[in-house]
Amino acid sequence: xxxxxxxxxxELLNNGLVPDSKTLSEEDxxxxxAYQNLFTALSSEPEQGLPMSFxxxxxxxxxxxxxxxxxxxxxxxxxSIFVVGLTLAYGLLSVISPxxxxxxxxxxxxxxxxxxxLVIGFLAFLFIDxxxxxxxx
Amino acid sequence: xxxxxxxxxxxxxKDLRAxxxxxKQYEKLVFFVINRLVKDQQNKEDICQEVFIKIHQNLHRFxxxxxxxxxIARIAYLTAVNYLKKNKNNSPSEYPENIDNYHFTDETPEQxxxxxxxxxxxxxxxxxxxxxxKTVLTLYHLNEFSCAEIEEITGIPEGTxxxxxxxxxxxxxxxxEKDLKKENI
Numbered sequence: 001x002x003x004x005x006x007x008x009x010x011e012l013l014n015n016g017l018v019p020d021s022k023t024l025s026e027e028d029x030x031x032x033x034a035y036q037n038l039f040t041a042l043s044s045e046p047e048q049g050l051p052m053s054f055x056x057x058x059x060x061x062x063x064x065x066x067x068x069x070x071x072x073x074x075x076x077x078x079x080s081i082f083v084v085g086l087t088l089a090y091g092l093l094s095v096i097s098p099x100x101x102x103x104x105x106x107x108x109x110x111x112x113x114x115x116x117x118l119v120i121g122f123l124a125f126l127f128i129d130x131x132x133x134x135x136x137x
Numbered sequence: 138x139x140x141x142x143x144x145x146x147x148x149x150x151k152d153l154r155a156x157x158x159x160x161k162q163y164e165k166l167v168f169f170v171i172n173r174l175v176k177d178q179q180n181k182e183d184i185c186q187e188v189f190i191k192i193h194q195n196l197h198r199f200x201x202x203x204x205x206x207x208x209i210a211r212i213a214y215l216t217a218v219n220y221l222k223k224n225k226n227n228s229p230s231e232y233p234e235n236i237d238n239y240h241f242t243d244e245t246p247e248q249x250x251x252x253x254x255x256x257x258x259x260x261x262x263x264x265x266x267x268x269x270x271k272t273v274l275t276l277y278h279l280n281e282f283s284c285a286e287i288e289e290i291t292g293i294p295e296g297t298x299x300x301x302x303x304x305x306x307x308x309x310x311x312x313x314e315k316d317l318k319k320e321n322i
Binding site for chain 1: 151154156157158160161164165168169172182186189193255256258259260274278279302303306307309313314
């Protein structure tokens with residue numbers, strides 16, 4: 001006669017307690033055996049896993065993200081230096097000779113498209129260089 | 138030996154080598170969760186990578202109030218669930234309305250072929266189960282989390298976790314027994 005139900009058998013195996021087979025009925029023995037096999041199958045790892053290089057791949061991806069951030073920061077600093085340089089040059093010239101300052105400002109305004117093209121060209125060069133150069137980590 | 142406190146503090150100091158160690162330590166844990174919930178073989182590695190990038194971005198929020206493995210498993214679980222929700226249209230059977238009345242469907246030729254290898258057959262049967270059953274079985278048996286930790290990871294109450302575990306194992310055992318009897322006839 002069956003004495004242990006499924007819940008009791010599972011609870012015993014969960015706690016690592018294997019009842020003495022002599023004390024069990026045939027039906028309980030079969031159920032216990034079936035559950036033992038099932039527990040073993042459930043604990044077996046999948047045959048396919050992640051590639052060996054997985055951790056290195058993750059690290060490379062993170063390194064690329066970090067580099068992208070630092071490249072962006074560098075490009076913004078380069079742009080700021082250019083703008084601050086022009087402002088400083090205008091400020092200094094205005095202090096030394098207001099006429100030269102005005103001439104400088106007029107020159108900058110007249111050649112604004114040339115200057116903007118140069119700045120955009122420089123930033124584009126930096127951007128392409130940062131993308132094309134392959135870094136080794 | 139892996140010292141989580143030391144590795145976490147090195148990662149927070151922008152040491153990517155330390156993060157590589159952390160990935161090596163927990164890649165199996167993350168893979169087991171993703172592997173069980175995501176069917177698409179090609180996406181599994183990408184999702185595992187996504188999980189570790191999320192871990193790197195959010196590691197400063199981890200305050201050692203739980204085990205690091207539990208925190209990582211939670212991120213893996215939530216990422217997998219989000220992926221399933223986004224791809225719900227591709228797998229309409231992923232969320233049956235009443236999982237208490239779940240039962241296995243008729244056999245496919247693939248099942249017939251695989252029956253001889255118990256572990257592979259059990260895995261095939263688990264694949265057909267609702268994702269709540271898959272999750273608790275994987276976290277408990279493969280990742281060796283306790284029911285309380287599974288509650289922390291999935292948000293499913295501990296009592297429900299236990300009941301899903303018992304029911305899922307009973308369903309599997311009955312299905313395998315039924316198949317064995319069929320074979321013997």
